[in-house]
Amino acid sequence: MWVSFPNLRPHLFSPRILQGLGSIFGRPLKINHATSFGFLPSVARVLVELDVSKKFPDKICVGPKNLGYVQLVTLEDLPLYYLHCKSLGHSKLECGILHPHLSQPLCRRIFMLLLCRI
Numbered sequence: 001m002w003v004s005f006p007n008l009r010p011h012l013f014s015p016r017i018l019q020g021l022g023s024i025f026g027r028p029l030k031i032n033h034a035t036s037f038g039f040l041p042s043v044a045r046v047l048v049e050l051d052v053s054k055k056f057p058d059k060i061c062v063g064p065k066n067l068g069y070v071q072l073v074t075l076e077d078l079p080l081y082y083l084h085c086k087s088l089g090h091s092k093l094e095c096g097i098l099h100p101h102l103s104q105p106l107c108r109r110i111f112m113l114l115l116c117r118i
């Protein structure tokens, strides 16, 4: 999943720092090509392998203690994940396990697909 840092300060556009920022969210895999070469200085993007069951901040503090600044963070295309049924693709309101009266509940369909593959 791409993690974006809009308006990241220019001195932070180094691979080592960007990987460090990405590692806050998970395992950094790749830095966006435009980010690496400074083609798109308005946003830095890092591809990160992350655990969608966790909650992530929408801002982080960057820089030394008492001198840092607040950096906004965007997780691009973060899929819906509902902890109750541990399924992707729907929210609490759409959960067929939590709301069995829903027609063709998505989490049950995914669960059945998983069972068929076992």
Ligand SMILES: [Zn+2]
Pocket: 082, 084, 085, 086, 087, 090, 094, 095, 096, 097, 098, 106, 107, 108
């Ligand atoms: Zn569900």
